[in-house]
Amino acid sequence: MRPVVEATLSRLFVIMLLLTAGCSSQHSANEYSVGMADAPSAFESAADGEQIEVTEDGAVDSEAVPAPDAALETERQLIYVADVRLVVDDFAVVAGKNGISQLVEKYGGHTADLTIDRNQGRARSGQWRARIPVKNYRVFLDEVRELGIPEHFRETTEDVTAQYVDLDARIRNKKRLEDRILALLERSAGKINELIEVERELGRVRGEIERMESMFRSLQSRIKMTTVTINAREERGYEPPQAPSFGSRIGKAWSNSIYGIGEGVKNLVIGLAGLIPWLVLIIPAVFLVRFGWRRWRSD
Numbered sequence: 001m002r003p004v005v006e007a008t009l010s011r012l013f014v015i016m017l018l019l020t021a022g023c024s025s026q027h028s029a030n031e032y033s034v035g036m037a038d039a040p041s042a043f044e045s046a047a048d049g050e051q052i053e054v055t056e057d058g059a060v061d062s063e064a065v066p067a068p069d070a071a072l073e074t075e076r077q078l079i080y081v082a083d084v085r086l087v088v089d090d091f092a093v094v095a096g097k098n099g100i101s102q103l104v105e106k107y108g109g110h111t112a113d114l115t116i117d118r119n120q121g122r123a124r125s126g127q128w129r130a131r132i133p134v135k136n137y138r139v140f141l142d143e144v145r146e147l148g149i150p151e152h153f154r155e156t157t158e159d160v161t162a163q164y165v166d167l168d169a170r171i172r173n174k175k176r177l178e179d180r181i182l183a184l185l186e187r188s189a190g191k192i193n194e195l196i197e198v199e200r201e202l203g204r205v206r207g208e209i210e211r212m213e214s215m216f217r218s219l220q221s222r223i224k225m226t227t228v229t230i231n232a233r234e235e236r237g238y239e240p241p242q243a244p245s246f247g248s249r250i251g252k253a254w255s256n257s258i259y260g261i262g263e264g265v266k267n268l269v270i271g272l273a274g275l276i277p278w279l280v281l282i283i284p285a286v287f288l289v290r291f292g293w294r295r296w297r298s299d
Contacts, residue, residue, distance in 0.1 A: 079158040080137060080226040088148035091124035091234040100128050100230055103143055107136035125233040131225040144230060149238060160219060167216050174209045181205060
């Protein structure tokens, strides 16, 4: 009985040693994993492929693009483009001192392109391409329409909110990267070739900042200033086309028939006029042939 008890106690002792060793190894592995997770690396790859520095406190200053939800929290950025065609009785109304150019100046805009056609024998016409502040855009269009009869109007709207937010975030991130490089350059006491490499990287970052800022200014200009193209032509007594009534359709059919008959008579007369020279040549030739044939038979 005693050997059995001793064997059982020995087995229990071995099992307890194994359990203790397993817990100790698992605890050590967990401590190792936590230590590796907390240890900062020198550089990590950002979303757009830029090298970013991880600080000692674990903060990451990345070049990543802002989350898509950022565009939803920003005021919508829209670009308006409009095209207007006017018909006027007197072209001087739109080209004179109270015309389109003066309206552009009145509402704080400027004329980017102007073309006037005053060739003799043709109706006068002109084209204005104006940049108008978006806050005055609707009022400006209303006054332009009053100068004549709007024959055509087209407006397009482009939502560039996501592009605006993305470009603004990239510029700010690049400037933070520039500040880090400047700080590194100030406290750097390395070799000359290392300093040259840092300055070369600083020049590259500043070049990208200037390029993106130029794109951002262009985008802001297109958002703040609407592009309006105005085409005006002179036509006296112009009336806008209307949907034809039953009586007008009958009148049009009648006039088309009369016109067709007249054109047919004209074509017939023209054809006969073209045949007259041939008849002048053919008729004498026929008489000569008959006269010669009769003399030949009589001989």
